[in-house]
Amino acid sequence: MTKPAVSYLDYPIYSAASDGNFIITSGGGGGKDYGIEDQLELHRYSAETKKLVTFDSVASGGVIDSLNHNKHASLFCGCSDKECVLIKADTNLGLKVVHRFGAETASKRLIVARFSPTGEYVVAGGEDRIIRVWRVFNEDPQSTEAGGGEQQQPQQKIRTELMAELRGHQGDIKDVSMSEDSQLVASCGGDGRLCLWDWRGQELLLSHQVSHPRNSKQTLNVRCCRFLRGQHQAGSSQKRLIAVASDARGPSFLFGWRYALYAAIPLHPAASSQFLTISRGSLSASPMEAARLTQLGKAAAHELPATGLCFIENGMVLVSTSADYSVAHVLYTGQQLLLLRQQALASGNYEATLRDLLSDTLLQQHQNADSSADAEVSLHQPQPTTQQQPPPGPRGHAESPHDEL
Numbered sequence: 532m533t534k535p536a537v538s539y540l541d542y543p544i545y546s547a548a549s550d551g552n553f554i555i556t557s558g559g560g561g562g563k564d565y566g567i568e569d570q571l572e573l574h575r576y577s578a579e580t581k582k583l584v585t586f587d588s589v590a591s592g593g594v595i596d597s598l599n600h601n602k603h604a605s606l607f608c609g610c611s612d613k614e615c616v617l618i619k620a621d622t623n624l625g626l627k628v629v630h631r632f633g634a635e636t637a638s639k640r641l642i643v644a645r646f647s648p649t650g651e652y653v654v655a656g657g658e659d660r661i662i663r664v665w666r667v668f669n670e671d672p673q674s675t676e677a678g679g680g681e682q683q684q685p686q687q688k689i690r691t692e693l694m695a696e697l698r699g700h701q702g703d704i705k706d707v708s709m710s711e712d713s714q715l716v717a718s719c720g721g722d723g724r725l726c727l728w729d730w731r732g733q734e735l736l737l738s739h740q741v742s743h744p745r746n747s748k749q750t751l752n753v754r755c756c757r758f759l760r761g762q763h764q765a766g767s768s769q770k771r772l773i774a775v776a777s778d779a780r781g782p783s784f785l786f787g788w789r790y791a792l793y794a795a796i797p798l799h800p801a802a803s804s805q806f807l808t809i810s811r812g813s814l815s816a817s818p819m820e821a822a823r824l825t826q827l828g829k830a831a832a833h834e835l836p837a838t839g840l841c842f843i844e845n846g847m848v849l850v851s852t853s854a855d856y857s858v859a860h861v862l863y864t865g866q867q868l869l870l871l872r873q874q875a876l877a878s879g880n881y882e883a884t885l886r887d888l889l890s891d892t893l894l895q896q897h898q899n900a901d902s903s904a905d906a907e908v909s910l911h912q913p914q915p916t917t918q919q920q921p922p923p924g925p926r927g928h929a930e931s932p933h934d935e936l
Contacts, residue, residue: 536581548598587625604650610641647709656704662697723752751776
């Protein structure tokens with residue numbers, strides 16, 4: 532490794548970012564009284580002199596923190612005091628602050644503001660402990676005509692819209708990141724926790740306290756977090772998240788996780804509200820008494836996870852469906868549980884199969900009160916079943932979240 536070339540500026544540097552060609556730096560923090568003006572500068576690296584060459588400098592109205600660049604938006608993003616700031620840099624116009632937003636919503640200083648990977652959103656947070664997601668509308672620039680008929684440089688029109696506010700951290704927001712598919716937001720704060728959010732539903736999905744790798748009883752404070760881009764195979768549900776955590780003293784540790792989002796766990800209440808059923812992402816369904824949430828039993832009826840649940844026959848029969856093409860229905864009485872029939876879907880026709888199930892006399896043992904004793908015996912004994920055709924084998928398909936279950 533060669534010796535690094537070092538350039539020095541006239542102010543302490545608090546943030547920097549690059550678009551691959553230019554380097555933007557922000558710093559200062561003293562003001563005129565201390566002789567250190569707040570600076571926002573545009574530089575290029577000279578391979579000949581191995582120094583930074585400053586091209587432009589603008590008044591930023593304060594130090595801009597957490598500078599970052601997005602190639603899709605062709606903009607830099609950062610935050611200053613209570614505002615998010617969008618910055619444009621090119622060889623013709625130099626350096627220009629093109630949009631400020633968020634001051635009307637933030638009650639305290641912002642610490643971080645970052646573009647989503649697509650450049651469509653900005654995620655910001657700070658001392659008021661609220662994460663805000665903004666949508667950025669980057670309209671096509673239009674040329675304007677100056678006096679004398681000369682064409683001026685096109686003016687870029689940008690507007691922003693507040694999409695979500697996420698509350699749950701008990702300390703300042705230190706860092707934020709949005710996933711590559713724009714579904715999740717990761718955050719870490721002064722409370723030391725790493726949080727995952729469904730920002731569109733404004734729902735906290737996970738609040739994680741990181742343990743010390745050498746002492747599981749000791750927890751660490753998460754300082755920064757990032758979703759990794761392009762590190763998963765196409766079609767895979769697994770993605771990666773990294774974070775840096777440390778204690779007040781001692782070393783910092785880099786942690787990495789694989790994460791996956793699966794479909795919501797099927798849950799369905801009976802119309803009478805007396806019973807409900809839930810599938811735990813497994814091959815079985817479990818009816819429960821709603822009032823006390825007492826499990827009445829468990830029926831393993833499928834070769835793949837259950838994907839749908841419902842009740843028929845006044846809530847006495849549970850119907851479950853699965854990705855293995857099958858519909859199963861279960862009769863349960865009190866704490867007795869009996870699998871009556873499992874039938875593979877013909878040609879995947881779900882509605883036709885349900886009509887067949889409803890036309891069957893599933894509750895014959897309850898129609899004749901005089902034969903109740905015989906019915907009780909039949910419930911305690913294994914029921915004869917006919918040989919069934921096995922469900923069709925899995926079709927050729929891309930990897931899905933269900934493949935690992």
